Amino acid sequence: MSDAIIKVEGLGKRYTLHHQARSGLLRDRIAGLFHNTFQRTKTAAATEEEFWALRDVNFTVNPGDVVGIIGRNGAGKSTLLKILSRITEPTTGRITINGRVASLLEVGTGFHGELSGRENIFLNGAILGMTRAEIKKKFDEIVAFSEVEKFLDTPVKHYSSGMYVRLAFAVAAHLEPEILIVDEVLAVGDQEFQKKCLGKMHEVASGQGRTVLFVSHNTSALLNVCDTGILLEQGRLSAQGDIKTIVNSYLETGLQRTQVFSASADRPHITTLEVDADALAAGDLIVNVGFRSPCPIVPVVGIVLSTDKGQPISGCNGRMIGSAWRPPAATEGVVKARLSPLLLHSGVYFISIWLSDPATDYDERRNALQFTFVSKNFYPQCPSIDEIGAADFAWKWE
Amino acid sequence: MSHLTPPLARLQQPLIIEAGRTERHYWHDLWRYRELLGFLAWRDIKVRYKQAALGAAWAIVQPAVQTLLLTFVFGKLAKMPGGDVPYPLLVLAGLLPWQLFAGAFSGAGSSLVSNAHLISKVYFPRLIVPLSAVVVALIDMLILLAIALPACAFSGITPTWRLLLLPLFTLGTMLVALGAGLWITALTVKYRDFRFIAPFILQIGMFVTPVGYRTDFLPNWRDWLALNPLTSMVEGFRWCLLGGRTEFYAQGLCVSLAITTLLLLGGLWYFRTTERRFADVI
Numbered sequence: 001m002s003d004a005i006i007k008v009e010g011l012g013k014r015y016t017l018h019h020q021a022r023s024g025l026l027r028d029r030i031a032g033l034f035h036n037t038f039q040r041t042k043t044a045a046a047t048e049e050e051f052w053a054l055r056d057v058n059f060t061v062n063p064g065d066v067v068g069i070i071g072r073n074g075a076g077k078s079t080l081l082k083i084l085s086r087i088t089e090p091t092t093g094r095i096t097i098n099g100r101v102a103s104l105l106e107v108g109t110g111f112h113g114e115l116s117g118r119e120n121i122f123l124n125g126a127i128l129g130m131t132r133a134e135i136k137k138k139f140d141e142i143v144a145f146s147e148v149e150k151f152l153d154t155p156v157k158h159y160s161s162g163m164y165v166r167l168a169f170a171v172a173a174h175l176e177p178e179i180l181i182v183d184e185v186l187a188v189g190d191q192e193f194q195k196k197c198l199g200k201m202h203e204v205a206s207g208q209g210r211t212v213l214f215v216s217h218n219t220s221a222l223l224n225v226c227d228t229g230i231l232l233e234q235g236r237l238s239a240q241g242d243i244k245t246i247v248n249s250y251l252e253t254g255l256q257r258t259q260v261f262s263a264s265a266d267r268p269h270i271t272t273l274e275v276d277a278d279a280l281a282a283g284d285l286i287v288n289v290g291f292r293s294p295c296p297i298v299p300v301v302g303i304v305l306s307t308d309k310g311q312p313i314s315g316c317n318g319r320m321i322g323s324a325w326r327p328p329a330a331t332e333g334v335v336k337a338r339l340s341p342l343l344l345h346s347g348v349y350f351i352s353i354w355l356s357d358p359a360t361d362y363d364e365r366r367n368a369l370q371f372t373f374v375s376k377n378f379y380p381q382c383p384s385i386d387e388i389g390a391a392d393f394a395w396k397w398e
Numbered sequence: 399m400s401h402l403t404p405p406l407a408r409l410q411q412p413l414i415i416e417a418g419r420t421e422r423h424y425w426h427d428l429w430r431y432r433e434l435l436g437f438l439a440w441r442d443i444k445v446r447y448k449q450a451a452l453g454a455a456w457a458i459v460q461p462a463v464q465t466l467l468l469t470f471v472f473g474k475l476a477k478m479p480g481g482d483v484p485y486p487l488l489v490l491a492g493l494l495p496w497q498l499f500a501g502a503f504s505g506a507g508s509s510l511v512s513n514a515h516l517i518s519k520v521y522f523p524r525l526i527v528p529l530s531a532v533v534v535a536l537i538d539m540l541i542l543l544a545i546a547l548p549a550c551a552f553s554g555i556t557p558t559w560r561l562l563l564l565p566l567f568t569l570g571t572m573l574v575a576l577g578a579g580l581w582i583t584a585l586t587v588k589y590r591d592f593r594f595i596a597p598f599i600l601q602i603g604m605f606v607t608p609v610g611y612r613t614d615f616l617p618n619w620r621d622w623l624a625l626n627p628l629t630s631m632v633e634g635f636r637w638c639l640l641g642g643r644t645e646f647y648a649q650g651l652c653v654s655l656a657i658t659t660l661l662l663l664g665g666l667w668y669f670r671t672t673e674r675r676f677a678d679v680i
Contacts, residue, residue: 015678086415086521088677095415109519112441114448119441126437127520 003098004060005179005211006084011057011093013079017049053079055235057093063178066205066212068222068243070250071232077215080232081105081183084213099178099211102129106183108168113157117148117167120156124171138174145200146170166193173200179211180204194221195383201225219247219372220346224382244374248281251372259369268293268362270355271332275371283376284340289353296329297357303337306367308348313390314339319358345392346375347385424670428523438513438530442505443537457541461497465489472610479615483643484553490546491636492609495571498539499607499628500600502572505531506579507596510587510676517676524673528583532576539568550639558641567634574627574658580665584672588679608632614645624650627657 054076061067071077082088084095085103110127111120121142125135135142143149146167148159156164182201198221205212205225216222222229222243229246231239239249258274272290279286289301302317316337318325327335349371354364377392413423447453465486472478473485480488506528510517513527551557582599586592607628613620614633623629630651637646 082677083415087518089674090415090417092417097413097415101413103520105519110516112445114445115441119444123437123441126434127516127522129431129522132433 003063004096005063005065005098006061006213007096008057008059009094009096011054011080011083011095012052012091013054013076013083013088014091015051015053017051052235054083054090057232057235057237059230059237059240061211061213063099063211064205064209065228066201066214066226068226068229068246069213069215069232070217070219070222070229070246074234075232076235077232078105078183079235081181081213081215085181097179100129101179101181102172102175102177103181104128104172104175104183105181107165107172111156111164111168114155116155117146117152117159120167121171124168128172128175129177130175134176142170142174145173162193169193169197169200173197173204177210179213181213183215184217198224219251219374220382220384223247223346223374223378244378248374251374252277252281259365261365261368265292266294268297268355268357270353270363270365272334273351273353273365273368275351275369279340280342280371280373283342284338285342285373286339287337287351287353289335289337289355290333291335291355291363292332293362294331296331297362298329299327299333299335300356300358301335301337302354302356304352306350306352307385307390308350308370309386310350310367311390313344313349317354319356342373343392343394344373344375344390345377345379345382345385345388346373347390348372349390424523428525431522431526434522435526435530435533438526439533439537442530442534454541457538458545461490461493461542465493468493468610476611478611481612481615481643483555483640487550487553487555487640488612488636488644489610490549491639492607492632494539494542494546494639495567495628495631495635496604496607496609497542498535498568498571499575499578499631500603501535501538502532502575503579503582504596504600505534506575507582507586507592510583511590511593524676525580525669528576528579528669531579532572535575536568536572546639555639555641555643560638560642564635564638567631567638570634570655570658571628571631573662574631574654577658577661577663577665580662580669584665584669587676588672603628612636612644613647613650620647620650624653625657627654627661630654 057076057080069077069080079088081103082105083090084097085101085105087103087105108124110124112123115123121139122132122135126132130138143152146163146169148163148167151159151163156167159167201212201214202225204210212225214222214225226243228241229239229243230237231246231250239246258272260272261270269292270289271292272288274288274290276284276286276288285305287303289303291297291299291301300318302315302319304312304315306312318335327333350367351369351371352364352366353368355362375392382388447456450456452459468489469486472489473480509527509531510524516522517524517527547557582592582596586596603626606623606626608623609632613623613629616623624647630647631654633644633646633650636644
């Protein structure tokens with residue numbers, strides 16, 4: 001089992017971008033022919049540009065690994081999946097795969113609206129690489145999973161989008177390859193269905209010991225399903241390793257951890273708001289609020305933490321705690337608030353702040369900064385924050 | 399269940415993906431995906447007549463009208479000789495292979511573009527798509543044949559042993575269609591211009607193929623017409639169906655087979671070299 005199931009060496013994919021005139025039209029080809037023969041100008045070359053969607057990518061995947069592939073738009077994730085699933089050919093490099101691959105780059109590939117649900121199961125199964133016998137064997141399971149029994153003989157064009165997606169995913173979920181490649185399919189369907197999909201992927205990965213490559217922007221889904229991760233940045237592999245580390249470094253590459261505010265200088269105001277990235281990665285929240293004032297004030301800062309849906313979780317301010325902490329008066333400075341450890345589930349959170357002195361309010365910034373927190377507590381099958389709340393108190397069980 | 403048993407693929411040699419390396423698995427994959435070929439053809443047939451009131455009857459109505467039209471133009475207006483065969487039957491026997499070719503050719507031409515969503519999302523040997531167009535055309539032809547045979551018998555032409563050779567000419571026609579279809583398919587992916595060129599080719603083809611007339615009464619033109627690989631197939635169909643009432647030109651068949659081979663091999667070669675880039679250009 002120590003042998004890699006997927007081995008990628010020096011993988012590169014180059015696309016040639018044709019700007020304006022040089023399209024694939026025959027007319028342009030013929031025109032280009034004349035152009036080059038008679039004029040020998042450099043215009044043709046100038047409108048072409050090379051673009052490396054992937055460059056020198058190396059990694060290996062072991063059997064049974066569930067690998068999350070993460071990166072910003074245009075980082076090369078889709079290209080990588082397309083090459084792995086043999087839809088397009090690499091320009092350089094080599095991939096060795098020891099097993100049958102099924103890829104799910106889209107839910108319901110090849111579904112035909114005029115055909116009934118039953119017919120589409122067979123068609124879609126065949127397109128995804130199943131044999132007729134395999135589909136027959138799994139037919140009942142697929143139907144049960146999709147929950148569309150009653151409409152099996154209705155053309156799928158009359159299906160609701162939810163039914164359509166359920167049926168499509170049901171077929172795909174019953175593929176039995178050694179390697180399953182999944183692209184962002186969980187972005188569709190309602191919350192409950194997404195959960196079902198994630199559960200199924202879990203089952204595929206842990207229960208049946210298959211290798212899964214999973215691309216998603218949904219970091220909490222990635223954390224739930226994957227053990228290791230690959231981070232792509234501008235076509236290059238920038239990190240590979242434990243999924244939590246990878247998600248952290250992904251979040252760090254993009255998120256703004258600091259906000260700078262501009263306000264009139266004639267009254268006290270907030271100048272900066274910063275979340276300490278290192279502390280956050282270590283599981284603590286440290287918020288630095290900078291202020292400036294025309295005359296010395298005793299800074300009183302209020303902070304409210306809320307979920308990405310705007311639900312407040314916890315807040316505190318200097319006035320409420322009274323004399324417990326009273327800094328000296330100043331015209332500018334940074335107030336540091338610390339929450340250690342931060343007892344929250346992994347997710348996206350907002351910080352709102354306000355500034356005052358013990359008597360008067362001066363400045364207020366609602367949802368001033370957004371940050372993503374990756375908890376050290378890893379719950380494989382954690383329900384969403386909307387259901388169980390954001391707080392992750394330390395429950396004791398007996 | 400099956401995950402407990404060592405999967406077959408693991409015992410096979412590993413799959414290697416490299417630039418220009420797809421060749422090795424190709425024919426093996428083509429065989430593995432043979433069921434998909436059937437499913438795609440089945441889908442196209444099923445969907446085609448789904449919302450048409452007359453349904454599959456269209457497979458007969460169209461050639462019937464064409465038969466009448468060609469009989470009128472060639473037999474009545476141009477007064478071409480029909481010999482001792484009723485002119486409509488002569489045309490019908492010619493239409494069978496022509497419909498097969500035309501259906502496969504135009505189907506193949508548009509097949510990759512209309513299946514673009516599959517090409518860009520799933521892997522399978524792309525050859526399956528034009529092949530399924532040929533299968534669809536074959537099924538249409540078989541429906542027509544089921545009409546043509548009783549029509550012949552009704553006109554007093556009894557089937558002879560020659561009818562047993564019909565599958566060979568059917569195969570020949572399919573190979574011509576596949577050869578031409580592969581070219582048009584691959585060219586259409588790259589240059590959409592060929593969507594406009596393909597119907598044009600069919601229009602011309604209809605007349606340079608002896609669908610509406612007999613070649614054995616045109617000795618001056620016979621050798622020229624033989625350069626069209628379909629000519630021999632049309633003659634073959636007539637010879638089989640009409641019980642030898644028309645003459646079969648054996649030399650023409652040799653020329654036709656040679657040209658068909660070139661067309662097919664060339665088509666395969668061109669298709670295979672461009673296939674790798676289909677997903678990028680489609």
